[in-house]
Amino acid sequence: MTPTVIGRRRALRFVGAAMLSGVAGSLLSATRTRTFAQADGAALAVFTQVSGVLTGKSGFDLALAMGLYQALRQTTPDFDAGLVALKVSLAQGAGADGVLAFDDEHKPQGALAQAILQAWYLGVAGKGAKALCVAYIETLSNRAVAAELVPPSYSYGACGSWQARP
Amino acid sequence: MNNTLSADIVVIGAGICGALLARRLALAGHSVLMLESGPRVKRAELVERYRHSPFKSDFMAPYPYSEKAPHPTFTPEPNGYIEQAGPHPFAAQYIRMLGGTSWHWAAQMWRYLPSDFQTHTLYGVGKDWPLGYDELEPYYYEAEAITGVGGSPDTGSPRAKPFPMERVPASWFQQRVTERLAPQFKVIDDCTARNSRSFDGRPVCCGNNNCMPVCPIDAQYHGGIAAASAEQAGVQVVCEAVVYRIEHDAQGRITAVHYYDWNKTSHRVTGKTFVLAANAIESARLLLMSASSAYPTGLANRSDMVGRNLCDHPAIGVTFDMDEPVWPGRGPVSPCSIGQFRDGGFRSEHAPFRIDISNASQVAAVTKELIGEGVYGVKLEGAIRDRASRRVSIKNALEQLPDPDNRVTLGAGKDALGLPVPRIFWNIDDYVLKGTEQTRRRYDEIAAQLGATNIKHSKPGKFGNRQHITGTLSMGADPANSVTDPFGRAHDHPNLYMAGTGVMPTVGTVNVTLTAVALALRTADRIAQELSHG
């Protein structure tokens, strides 16, 4: 195994607390997170279940999940209701072969699914003026390529360390 | 009104050209004052703002914006600062802050080809410059030595001395693409002001792959470094000083400039010599705003050329997935290009162009794409890896010929300080359109040679802007059709000089900063010479 593979993966695994980038306001302050978790455990559970289906992953970092959930709630109208509807659609089978397919009637669920994927994979909730960046390094897209790529603005090593085949 | 500031030389605009000109004159012992409309911002803040930005593909997003020194912004919505009057929007991107626009570039520092200086003589198109490559060559080298430029020697631009910096090693991506495209296409290392070794007290490149929007460690040169070096040389710098009027006397000598600070208090600054280096759009705007009864069409504008002949490098692009994993995103963002279509007899028929091969990380782009396609679940991660490892993004730079109808004028709207906003009319002619046909052919050949799938050309008839803005303050020998003389001095005002890309009469086939800096250094020498003769 090349040192590159071990080093980067190990480094990412060491992350204790979630790595969350700035979000406008005190949306994700520690105390709010704790109170939130106590009060809305059920809503979060739906979110993580739906996220699990959409991302194909399990065992999400709780703080990251909460941060994304709160940001999505802030930027998406009727998020909780939409979540429930989406959960139902997914259970009924809204996508074969890894491609989501919603008919016209369920278009809103399709949009919501993409919003949730955008949050997990790109760390951004919402669009346009409402968009919030919640995570950067710990986004699923950056984790997906962590063995070969470092997120922009972090480093590879000595000058020329990118010459070798990844 | 405040009347306290004065210096021998007053420079308006603290971008890379203004700052290096100011520095040179300060080192020669002159008192120099540099006025910058925007704020002073720390690199650390820019890096963090990038990381927190929801719009990471917008390179302007990390830069703080103030309506006191407005510039175009694009996210979340375009602010429409520039009124667009032509068939093609001129989507200019520039930064009004200490150091200017080169804070967010990829440090491309190319020399023109000798033929770029005389396209009219050689090919019957465009304009001849009032100076030739040989005259500028020593200044090219000085600019390279100050900024630390390295690159391929096979550019077609003759050199008296070797590059002062060794080139940055090529990534695996660049190596593979180069091998696969040879021999039909010759991929060469770009000429960049990027440290392949620690230079000038700055660290070596560590592959942050973030050149645009901001280098986190200053391994690449930029205007912020130029401005800091100007201050160290003794230039007095005043930020948040928005010059809104240039004042002259009855003989046409510039006597003072007036600026608003960000509280909208007006200040008057006097000097002996004035240099306008506020970028090609804002400098033209200021000259037009300074119209007076003696100069009703604006200062330095007896020729009616101020703001005209606006050129950029219109660009079209293509993306596709190569047939082998090459992992772009490791090392600098713009490391290599194809230059073999920059010159030749065909220039009398259609635009020449340079082809840039991007090494920017494609992860975010392919992720957005895949989510948009509905991909989800386990398949999504694998698809991201697959596409991110093979995605090639290419764009070009087409030479646009100067057209007096492509111009910057004053718009109807006003900014927060009550000053008229810029208005731009921009069109693309057949010369460029024919050049794009050639480009598309080449793109398809390149794609084929790389075993490409998922090929996507940019929309036909749509062009991107490369931000290589020239022409609005064109230099020339004849005052009837140019704004400044061959040394950047305004024909109409003996103590007003201009620096920056605006003085360049043609846009050439390559990024324009090195040429603009070389010209600025030459202008500085000329100013010093004039001052020493009294």
Next chain:
Amino acid sequence: MKTCFVFLRALVLLACSSAAYSQGFDAVTVARGQYLATASDCIACHTAHKGVPMAGGLVMASPVGDIVSTNITPSREHGIGNYTEQQFSDALRKGVRADGQPLYPAMPYVSYAAMTDADVHALYAYFMQGVPAVDKAVPPTELPFPMNVRASMKLWNALFLDESPLKPAPERSPQWLRGRYLAEGAAHCGTCHTPRGFLMQEKKELNMAGAQVGPWYAPNITPDGATGIGGWSEAELVQYLRGGRVEGKAQAAGSMAEAITHSFSQLDEADLQAIAHYVKTLPAIEKAEDGAGKAERFGQGKPGNALGELRGKGYQEGMQGAYLGAQVYSANCAACHGVNGEGTPDGYYPSLFHNSATFGKTNLIASILYGVDRKTGDGHVFMPPFGDQPNAVNHLSDDEVAALANYVQVRFGGGAPTVKVEDVAESRAGGPQSHLLPLARIGMGAAVLGLIALLAFVLLRRRARGGRP
């Protein structure tokens, strides 16, 4: 009369110098002298920043004032071109210059006193014949009163200069003896690594146990397990001297980086091994840097980040709040040293945990303010400074550096924040100042006042007794 004297003096000098030059040193001796000069690192002090080698002019901040190094090229007018070998030897080993005046012990003659006659001869040959003469004057050192009274150094030498500092040790191996000869002699490790007493003399009983050098701390290099380098192998020591770095342990910066660049990295492998061997046999002394605690200084810390604490805050807010250190780290350091302080996989950017630089506070602050600049056979290692230097494109204030250093200590180092804003200010000013100068002045002032008082008393008494003769 004066002309006569000048003429006679010129004749005498001419005679002496011809005597020196008429010897014509052979190439082997000159080469050996060059090697010894490298081992003694003459060039580091006797060359100005970007100056001509050995031509002096480097201004060194000492705790008692600025000392300017002299021109030691063979220039007749401005260098040591007129020195006889005896005068050269006296300067080198006794701290006396050709005009009889003592040198300040910034010149480590107390260490060079260990050198053999043969080696001094070779060095002389090198300096007379192997170094190009530079006819450029160097400003003289002018320490503040009373330090500028060089005669006082005679007393200091009487107390602290041992003209034969290396005692016979026949039971030791040739490698050990060679190592001692270099470490205590030419390489003068003790000059930096041995703490000094009140009169600025090396405290021999704490040999190599660690000392402050300007803004840096030259650590304890005795083989103590926790506070020293007991956990290092001889091979690791050699690696450090050769390349300035042992991954997961330490890297050289400041004056040590210079010493490695100019001196150690160019020595023979056998000599480096001898030095390493000797150093590992020094008496182990348990002495930690002030405030560093007694834990082992190389294995501390673990990766981690504080982005969770920055959640919800933009940059400006982060810079105002309780997590200033985390914000400064993310904005200035993480781009090279990693979000979790893990460095890069190739180790070029070191991890900040398991790194002695983050264990104490002195070198941590100094690294941040002054950066690292080290050239060896392995290449050039460069970390930019974040102080007031022209190339510190991101200047950090004392508060910001203190917050950053504490963040690094807690997260990657010993675990406890010990950095105060005053520590940063002191480092920025060049390190702690000695009390010697003000106290000497106070002492002298008190003595003068005492004398005046005595004189006044005597005079007054005489007047009181009337005009008796």
